[in-house]
Amino acid sequence: MHEYLRKKWFYFLLLLLALVFPLFGPSRLIFTMLILSGIWSIATLGLNLILGYTGQASLAHGAFFGIGAYAVGIMTTRLGLSFWIALPLASFLCAAIGFLIGLPTLRTKGAYFAISTLAFGIIVFIIAGNWSDLTGGHMGLPAIPRPNPIPLPLAGEISFTSPAARYYLVLFFLLLTLWVMHRVVFSLQGYSFMAIRNNENLAEAVGINTFRNKLLSFMVANFFAGLAGGLYAMQLGALSPFITHHVLTFNLIIYLILGGVATLAGPIIGAITVPFIVDALFAIGPYRMVIFGVLLIVSIIYFPRGLMGGLTSLWNRTADYYRHRKDGVRHAAES
Amino acid sequence: MLKLEQVSTRIGGYRAVNSVCLEVRQGEFVSLIGGNGAGKTTLMRTIAGALKPFQGSIQFMGAAIEKLPPDRIVRAGLCLCPEGRRLFPQLSVYKNLILGAYTRRNDRLGVQRTLSQVYEIFPVLKVRKEQPAGTFSGGEQQMLAIARALMSEPKLLMLDEPSMGLAPLMVEKVSEIITLINVEMGTTILLAEQNAHMALNITQRGYVIENGKVVLEGSSAELSDNEQVRKAYIGA
Numbered sequence: 001m002h003e004y005l006r007k008k009w010f011y012f013l014l015l016l017l018a019l020v021f022p023l024f025g026p027s028r029l030i031f032t033m034l035i036l037s038g039i040w041s042i043a044t045l046g047l048n049l050i051l052g053y054t055g056q057a058s059l060a061h062g063a064f065f066g067i068g069a070y071a072v073g074i075m076t077t078r079l080g081l082s083f084w085i086a087l088p089l090a091s092f093l094c095a096a097i098g099f100l101i102g103l104p105t106l107r108t109k110g111a112y113f114a115i116s117t118l119a120f121g122i123i124v125f126i127i128a129g130n131w132s133d134l135t136g137g138h139m140g141l142p143a144i145p146r147p148n149p150i151p152l153p154l155a156g157e158i159s160f161t162s163p164a165a166r167y168y169l170v171l172f173f174l175l176l177t178l179w180v181m182h183r184v185v186f187s188l189q190g191y192s193f194m195a196i197r198n199n200e201n202l203a204e205a206v207g208i209n210t211f212r213n214k215l216l217s218f219m220v221a222n223f224f225a226g227l228a229g230g231l232y233a234m235q236l237g238a239l240s241p242f243i244t245h246h247v248l249t250f251n252l253i254i255y256l257i258l259g260g261v262a263t264l265a266g267p268i269i270g271a272i273t274v275p276f277i278v279d280a281l282f283a284i285g286p287y288r289m290v291i292f293g294v295l296l297i298v299s300i301i302y303f304p305r306g307l308m309g310g311l312t313s314l315w316n317r318t319a320d321y322y323r324h325r326k327d328g329v330r331h332a333a334e335s
Numbered sequence: 336m337l338k339l340e341q342v343s344t345r346i347g348g349y350r351a352v353n354s355v356c357l358e359v360r361q362g363e364f365v366s367l368i369g370g371n372g373a374g375k376t377t378l379m380r381t382i383a384g385a386l387k388p389f390q391g392s393i394q395f396m397g398a399a400i401e402k403l404p405p406d407r408i409v410r411a412g413l414c415l416c417p418e419g420r421r422l423f424p425q426l427s428v429y430k431n432l433i434l435g436a437y438t439r440r441n442d443r444l445g446v447q448r449t450l451s452q453v454y455e456i457f458p459v460l461k462v463r464k465e466q467p468a469g470t471f472s473g474g475e476q477q478m479l480a481i482a483r484a485l486m487s488e489p490k491l492l493m494l495d496e497p498s499m500g501l502a503p504l505m506v507e508k509v510s511e512i513i514t515l516i517n518v519e520m521g522t523t524i525l526l527a528e529q530n531a532h533m534a535l536n537i538t539q540r541g542y543v544i545e546n547g548k549v550v551l552e553g554s555s556a557e558l559s560d561n562e563q564v565r566k567a568y569i570g571a
Contacts, residue, residue: 188440191430198423205383205417207409207438207487 018171022164031163033279035235037272038170039228042177044255044267046224051253052262053185054217055197057114059249060101063121064094064222066128066244068229073141073239074134083147087230094226095219102218106211109200121246128241140240144233160234170231174268177224181264184220193217194262254292258299260308269307336361336523337382337413337491342391342401343547344381351377353547354391359491359525364517366534366541366555367527368568374547375527376418379495382525383415384408396490410438412490416480418527419499424469428460431468431479435486446486452520453482456512474505481512491523492516498530506530510537531568535559543568 005012022031047061071090075081081089105116128135135141147169149159160166184190195203196210203210233239242248251274259270281288303310337359344352352374359365369375380386382393384405393401400408423431432453436446454461457478463471468479477497484492494513498506514537517524528534535541535555543551543564551558558564 188433188437191426191434192437194426194430195423195434198425199421201385202417202421202423203434204385204405205409205415205421206434206483207406207414208434209404209406 015175022167028163031167032235033275034272035163035167035170036232037275038167038174039231039235040252040255040271040275041174041268042170042231043225043228044252044259044271045177045181045264046221046228047252047256048262048264048267049181049184049193049224050217050221052256052266053190053197054193054214056106056214056218057110058117058218058221059114059246060117060121060124061221061225061252062246062248062250063124063244064098064225065229065232065248065252066124066241067097068094068226069233069239069243070128070135070141070229071226072230072233073144076145076233077141077143083145083234087227087234090230091223091226094229095223098219098222099215102215106214106218118246118249121244121249125241125244125246128244135241136239138241140238142238144237144239146237147234166235170235173227173231177227178264178268180220180224185264189213189216197262254296256306257296258306260306260310261304263305263308266306266308273307336363336396337525338394339382340392340394342378342381342388342393344377344386344388346377346386351547352381352388355544355547355549357542357549359523362521362523363540364514364524364538365526366531366538367525367544368529368531368534368541368558368564369527369544370529370568373544375529375544376495377547378544379415379418379493379525379527382493383413385415406438409487409489412488413493414484414487414489414491415493416484416495416497418495422468422471422476422479422483425467427465428468428471428479429464431483432460432464432486435483436488438487445488449486449488453485456485456515457482474501474508477501477505477509478512481509481516485516485520485522489522491525493525493527495527496529497526498528498533506533513537529568531558531564535564 043061043065047058050056050058068090071093072083072086075086075089076083101117101120105113105120108116129138131137132139147160149157151157158165160169192203192208192213195206195208196213200210229243232243255270255274256267257270258274259268260266278288281291299306339355339357341354341356342352343350343354355378367375367378377386381388384400384403384407388401391401392399395408395411395413398411400411400413423434426434432450433446436449439446459475460479460482468476471479481494481497497509497513501509510533513524513526516522526534526538535558538555541553541555541558542549543558551561551564559569
């Protein structure tokens with residue numbers, strides 16, 4: 001345990017910071033941005049599984065995010081279900097739709113998979129905008145209720161009207177997602193996803209049923225997209241069809257690439273830093289997309305594993321530098 | 336153990352394998368000799384299930400396997416170590432090996448046992464188990480590819496040109512290890528090779544394949560003495 005703490009102290013420090021953060025009384029804007037960043041983190045972690053670890057570029061991730069959001073919105077407003085039931089139902093619904101969509105699309109490879117999932121995303125956007133009876137159409141879906149308060153045995157109840165409570169709720173689900181991803185990535189299941197990314201033919205020769213594994217990865221990824229979508233519906237209290245738009249998918253891809261593909265911390269770093277950069281560049285309006293284009297190209301060329309990969313190699317280089325310096329001194333002393 | 340009858344496979348309309356009959360018996364060490372484009376790799380890939388024959392039957396341990404998907408064939412105990420020492424380059428040596436035992440994932444103890452066996456045959460893999468496989472030299476990569484194939488505990492191991500692109504000294508080492516696997520571990524081996532000299536030296540029987548057809552078969556000693564084989568493949 002002691003050894004474990006010494007190795008992972010940095011992560012525990014971060015967790016502690018995240019836990020005590022609301023005590024500093026941040027403004028409502030900062031709270032909202034952090035809650036949204038947490039939601040984007042969950043969605044990006046899902047995307048990371050299918051795109052980063054399994055190497056299949058799903059462009060339907062935003063659509064599944066939207067399906068999760070609408071599922072929670074519709075179940076809580078029209079069916080009167082509790083948020084606590086609607087959220088897992090929405091996540092499982094996304095996994096199930098992922099199964100059905102994966103069956104045909106995952107038979108295609110590379111760019112064809114990207115295009116077919118993009119097509120599905122566009123269909124979802126059209127449905128969300130036009131099936132007015134179900135989704136409210138382009139007018140949107142208003143008045144999604146806050147989650148029911150959780151009763152506590154002695155101290156009353158936790159209600160979710162304050163941003164701090166929603167912050168902790170999203171933080172809880174983010175940690176849960178991270179834990180699941182950690183378990184998956186460092187298991188044989190995770191290795192077989194990476195084997196498919198490395199060399200699909202060889203993975204097959206080794207005895208991995210590549211189709212079934214890709215389908216599983218796609219379903220788990222979409223499960224977390226749906227979870228993030230459901231939390232988004234809860235946070236905003238209203239939905240518009242643009243939440244299913246493929247622009248959202250590309251935002252998530254930007255978080256993933258700038259944060260670090262196929263790392264566990266990368267999606268979270270990306271989903272927190274990028275929205276804050278966007279916010280800081282608000283003054284220059286639409287030109288900020290130009291800056292993102294440049295950032296993306298620079299990142300792909302010089303930091304193919306994003307901020308996380310860049311930081312890791314910088315850390316290793318500094319460590320090497322100091323080790324060499326120390327060694328150098330010792331050699332000098334010996335001679 | 337393995338029996339092919341009149342197997343033909345098309346690649347883009349061309350009959351790369353043309354009604355091949357071939358048999359490998361339990362415990363044997365058999366070579367498949369042929370030049371570039373003779374159809375060795377296509378035949379191996381057909382047996383492993385990566386390609387489907389349009390004609391003929393393939394029997395393994397008494398069951399027809401020509402219609403099974405590759406993962407089921409590996410599970411049945413027939414493993415192909417593909418040509419060109421293919422590895423998962425970004426993954427560590429250890430992960431490559433564990434993935435080799437993918438079909439045995441519910442048998443943890445058995446996998447650990449095989450892993451220590453494999454480390455015994457290839458000590459260098461144990462020393463460098465955390466290193467990404469892509470950073471290895473050619474010979475080491477070939478060793479790792481063979482080791483990974485062994486992790487599935489195959490009853491029949493198919494090796495597709497393990498000597499390809501290796502230095503002569505390394506070829507010798509690889510052939511020593513393959514022989515060891517056949518003799519010590521009792522694994523049946525089908526070895527496809529362009530290097531007939533090396534293959535006929537270590538195997539018991541052999542087939543010569545040309546333009547997708549088996550043109551000669553016999554004991555390795557007979558084939559080594561055969562005038563045609565000497566001229567075409569050994570160059571002496």
